[in-house]
Amino acid sequence: MLRQKPFRLVFITTVLLFFFPLIAFSNVKNMNDSGEKRPDIVTIDIPSSPSHKDMPAVEFKHDLHSRVLEGQCLKCHEKKDDAVIFKFKRTEDISGQDFMDLYHDNCIVCHEEMKKAGETAGPTATECRGCHNANFKLESSWKKIDFDRSLHFRHESAKAIPSAIKTQETNCNVCHHSYNEKTKAIFYQKGEEEACVYCHKETASDGIRNTRDAAHDSCVVCHLQLEEQKIEAGPVDCKGCHTIAGQEKIKVIKDVPRLQRNQPDTVLLTGWTELGTDKAANEKIIAQQMDAVAFDHKFHESRTQNCQACHHKALEKCSSCHTDKGDKKGGYVKLDQAMHAVGKSQSCLGCHNELKKASECAGCHFQMPDQAFKDNACVSCHNVDAKAQPMDRLVDKEASANLAREVRETLANNYSKVSIDKIPEEVVINTIEDVYKPSKFPHRKVVQAIFEKVGDNAMAKTFHGNELTLCVGCHHNSPATLTPPKCGSCHGKTPDLTTGKPGLKGAYHGQCITCHQKMEVKSPAPTDCVKCHEKKAS
Numbered sequence: 001m002l003r004q005k006p007f008r009l010v011f012i013t014t015v016l017l018f019f020f021p022l023i024a025f026s027n028v029k030n031m032n033d034s035g036e037k038r039p040d041i042v043t044i045d046i047p048s049s050p051s052h053k054d055m056p057a058v059e060f061k062h063d064l065h066s067r068v069l070e071g072q073c074l075k076c077h078e079k080k081d082d083a084v085i086f087k088f089k090r091t092e093d094i095s096g097q098d099f100m101d102l103y104h105d106n107c108i109v110c111h112e113e114m115k116k117a118g119e120t121a122g123p124t125a126t127e128c129r130g131c132h133n134a135n136f137k138l139e140s141s142w143k144k145i146d147f148d149r150s151l152h153f154r155h156e157s158a159k160a161i162p163s164a165i166k167t168q169e170t171n172c173n174v175c176h177h178s179y180n181e182k183t184k185a186i187f188y189q190k191g192e193e194e195a196c197v198y199c200h201k202e203t204a205s206d207g208i209r210n211t212r213d214a215a216h217d218s219c220v221v222c223h224l225q226l227e228e229q230k231i232e233a234g235p236v237d238c239k240g241c242h243t244i245a246g247q248e249k250i251k252v253i254k255d256v257p258r259l260q261r262n263q264p265d266t267v268l269l270t271g272w273t274e275l276g277t278d279k280a281a282n283e284k285i286i287a288q289q290m291d292a293v294a295f296d297h298k299f300h301e302s303r304t305q306n307c308q309a310c311h312h313k314a315l316e317k318c319s320s321c322h323t324d325k326g327d328k329k330g331g332y333v334k335l336d337q338a339m340h341a342v343g344k345s346q347s348c349l350g351c352h353n354e355l356k357k358a359s360e361c362a363g364c365h366f367q368m369p370d371q372a373f374k375d376n377a378c379v380s381c382h383n384v385d386a387k388a389q390p391m392d393r394l395v396d397k398e399a400s401a402n403l404a405r406e407v408r409e410t411l412a413n414n415y416s417k418v419s420i421d422k423i424p425e426e427v428v429i430n431t432i433e434d435v436y437k438p439s440k441f442p443h444r445k446v447v448q449a450i451f452e453k454v455g456d457n458a459m460a461k462t463f464h465g466n467e468l469t470l471c472v473g474c475h476h477n478s479p480a481t482l483t484p485p486k487c488g489s490c491h492g493k494t495p496d497l498t499t500g501k502p503g504l505k506g507a508y509h510g511q512c513i514t515c516h517q518k519m520e521v522k523s524p525a526p527t528d529c530v531k532c533h534e535k536k537a538s
Contacts, residue, residue, distance in 0.1 A: 037141035038063070039246075040238035044088075046100045056134040058103075063238050071236070073224065076106075083221045086213070107131075145241045148305040153256045160231045161222070164188075175218060179208075191262055194315045195308050258301065261315065266404035268384065268394070269293040271336060273319040275395050282391060290336075292384040292394075294407035299458065312346045348381070352459065360453040361460065363519035364473030367511065380463045383407055416466040422482055423447050431504050436533035447471075474511065 038061060045057035069075045077084050080091045087093070089106050107122070114121035123130025155161060156171060163171045165188065176193040177186040200214040209217070219234070226233035240246045271289035275282045300310070307315055314321070321330035322338040330338070341347035345354060356365040384407055386394055393399045423444045430438035451467055454460040464470060468480045475484035491504040502510055513526045524531030 036137075037139045039140065039142045039242040040064075041138060041140050041142070044103065046096075055128065055132040056136075058131045059133070059136045059138060061138075066237060073236075082225075083217070084224055086216050086220070142238075142242045143244055143247065145247060146305060149256045149259065150253045151250070152259065152306070153253055154251070160226055160233070174222075193261065195306070197308065198314050258298070259307075261307075263297060263301070264401050265296075265298040266401050266408060267295050267297050267317075268400040268404045269295045269318075269339075270386065270394075271324060273323050273335065275391075279391055282395070283387075286386045286394070289386070290378070291382040292386045293381045294384050294404040294411075296404075296408050309351075310346055352463075355459060359518065359520045360457065363515040364450075364470070366514065366518050368473070368476055380465070383411065411462065414465070415461045416468075417451075418467040418482070420444065420448060420451075429508060431508060432533065435536065436529075437536055439532045441532075474515075 040062040042060045042062050043057050044060050046055070065076070066073075073084050076088055077086060078089065078091055079085065085091045089102055094102065104125075108125050111121040112124050115124065155175070158171075161171050161174055163169065163173060165173050168188075168190065172190070172193050173188040175196075176188065178189050178192060179186050179199070196214060197211055199208055200211045201208070202211055204210040204213070220236055223233040223236045227236060235241050235246065240249075270292045272285050275285065301307075304310070310318075318338060319335055321327065322333055322335040323330065324335050326332040326334045333341075338344075339347060340349045342349050342353060344350040356362065384403065389403065393403050425442075425444040427441040427443040428438045429441055447470075450470055450473070454464065454467070454470060466480075468482070471482070471484060472478065472480055475487075477490060478484035487507060488504055491502060491507040493503055493505075495501065495503045495506060501507075512532075515521075516524070517526060
């Protein structure tokens with residue numbers, strides 16, 4: 001047993017380290033490369049106890065050891081029920097002195113055996129600080145892997161992953177499970193599959209493994225088992241999943257069939273969570289609420305990587321947690337607050353605001369105040385007058401879904417276009433004609449390009465309603481009209497110091513140049529003045 005308990009060993013080690021501090025690193029190969037970034041740094045820390053004098057935790061390079069051992073996982077790990085257990089040399093947790101002895105008795109012995117064989121090895125018994133290094137400088141390059149729709153489809157359609165239940169055609173049961181609180185056992189329930197992260201959080205609690213352990217015990221073990229059978233499988237090393245380079249090598253399937261989970265195609269989102277059987281009471285509830293939202297669930301699925309993009313805590317409808325009055329289950333965040341939380345990506349408003357930052361949208365929206373369309377903003381979503389609908393269309397689940405679908409189809413067909421010949425072909429800007437020749441702005445060409453970009457964007461079409469509203473992107477304080485006032489109507493020759501309104505020259509440059517930057521227009525460049533303003537002959 002290689003323990004550090006005996007006084008003689010402690011005394012000798014202390015003397016050696018005091019007089020010859022560098023001896024601690026004599027056999028250490030790249031243990032503390034300054035500036036090195038790795039995805040596989042595993043922290044090994046002995047659980048503290050009153051009798052334990054803490055040493056710095058060990059920052060362990062997993063891939064380095066795996067490579068030296070040529071991928072022989074069982075050199076360090078054990079098997080249980082034909083699966084590799086990702087605990088070092090054990091299948092169950094241990095603590096205190098036993099924990100420390102387990103590592104010392106195995107790691108140091110291995111290092112010494114390699115050293116005797118003339119191989120480069122890690123620290124030995126007298127080189128404590130080679131592992132327990134308080135000044136460890138390696139940085140982690142670990143990157144979370146997104147188990148997106150493409151990866152999910154590759155697994156559910158993989159013939160190498162057969163169903164674990166003979167009566168089931170799909171293999172969902174291999175990964176998905178529920179937990180029975182009474183029997184303390186997991187079981188599979190078809191049609192109730194949910195994302196792993198709904199139960200397995202970042203940190204373990206109440207006996208539930210954390211996300212990392214659950215994923216490794218499931219994903220990596222499966223990959224190893226397939227590898228043993230000489231079947232092509234996913235990565236078994238850290239860099240294969242948790243580096244940018246590794247993730248770029250993962251095959252991506254673009255056209256993924258819709259994941260079936262009994263979800264609706266369309267649904268009516270309302271400010272109330274439930275309606276009862278009392279018609280008069282229902283009418284009173286509806287009268288106090290905003291108009292309902294006809295929501296295209298199927299369309300939104302196609303625009304997200306996974307269900308958690310919206311269903312962030314559980315795969316239930318939003319009102320299950322976020323009620324109209326607020327509930328403990330939803331952190332007392334009311335339904336309307338959850339839907340309109342600007343800074344939350346799971347919120348409708350928050351997600352839409354993020355999408356407006358895309359280059360094809362940002363050119364207009366970067367300078368547009370949030371209240372620019374305040375008169376029409378609410379009705380863009382709240383587009384179903386529930387008070388005018390027969391009660392059965394609101395109470396019945398299928399009827400309300402059909403109502404939502406009809407409204408969505410009507411709105412899609414109502415997007416009106418502007419006849420391009422009504423758009424001025426060229427606009428002459430002569431604000432600085434004392435230095436440059438008038439700038440001839442290809443107005444129609446620019447407007448056409450904007451129309452085309454929006455024409456391919458379903459969200460933009462939904463919220464703009466018609467092409468005429470796109471004019472407000474430049475004519476930002478004007479109503480949506482084909483005859484907006486000229487810029488000089490609001491912007492004078494000099495800035496207005498009282499209101500902060502820029503002068504005409506500043507307004508043109510601030511708008512045009514910034515719009516080109518936001519929309520990633522390469523030409524003309526912001527510094528290429530003569531591209532727009534031809535110099536006058538001197």
